[in-house]
Amino acid sequence: MFPKFIASFAMRTGLSARMRAAVFIAATLLGAISVAGAQQPIRSSELKGTVRDSQGKPLAAATVFLQTREGTKTSSAQTDTAGKYAFSGLPEGTYTVRTDIGGYEQILIPSIFLGMGELKNLDLTVTSKIRENSPPNASPQFFDEPHFTSSGVTDTTSLGGNG
Numbered sequence: 201m202f203p204k205f206i207a208s209f210a211m212r213t214g215l216s217a218r219m220r221a222a223v224f225i226a227a228t229l230l231g232a233i234s235v236a237g238a239q240q241p242i243r244s245s246e247l248k249g250t251v252r253d254s255q256g257k258p259l260a261a262a263t264v265f266l267q268t269r270e271g272t273k274t275s276s277a278q279t280d281t282a283g284k285y286a287f288s289g290l291p292e293g294t295y296t297v298r299t300d301i302g303g304y305e306q307i308l309i310p311s312i313f314l315g316m317g318e319l320k321n322l323d324l325t326v327t328s329k330i331r332e333n334s335p336p337n338a339s340p341q342f343f344d345e346p347h348f349t350s351s352g353v354t355d356t357t358s359l360g361g362n363g
Contacts, residue, residue, distance in 0.1 A: 243317030248286035251279050251299065251324045258283025259326070262301040269294040269311075292316040303329055 251262045264285045267274040277285040297309040304326040314320055 244288065245290040245292060245314040245316065245318045245320070246286065246288045247290060247295070247297075247312070247314060247320050247322060248284070248288075249322040249324060250283045251285065251301070251326065252283055253304070254325060254327045256325075259301060259304075262299060262304075262326075264324070265296075265298040265300065266290075267296045267298070269296065290314055292318075297322065297324075299324060299326060301326055305329055 247266065251259045251264065253259055258279070258281075260279055260281045260283060262279040262283070262285075263276055264279065265274055265276050266287050275287055277287055279285045292315055293313075295312045295314065297307070297312055299307040305328075307324050307326055309322075312320070312322065
């Protein structure tokens with residue numbers, strides 16, 4: 201349609217046959233280039249997921265960092281009230297994912313590969329730095345002491361009397 205419009209315009213303006221042919225060829229080439237460009241969009245990748253605690257509850261306001269393998273670019277995303285985060289418009293490559301959430305252990309995933317146009321879902325589960333039901337600054341509790349009941353001799357006055 202576009203080349204026909206240009207050709208009819210060239211004929212109405214009184215251009216010579218040679219000029220009309222040149223205009224027609226140029227318009228055809230421009231149309232072909234624009235169609236070819238439209239058929240091959242740049243396909244960027246996307247990484248998204250949910251950050252949850254060890255009980256499965258979503259964590260709001262957690263920060264998720266995404267860094268290129270070379271370390272040249274770092275992006276960050278904040279989780280919403282449903283614990284969801286997203287990175288879009290990413291080029292193909294290998295990335296490092298890291299979390300930063302107050303009161304929780306950091307997660308570090310050193311190698312996540314995203315292919316061209318790939319949509320990857322990465323859910324993250326973090327553990328608390330403080331054990332539940334324990335006072336702040338409490339030392340860890342170890343249970344390596346034997347806690348058992350033995351059956352057998354209970355009367356110490358008749359030891360060793362077998363018959």
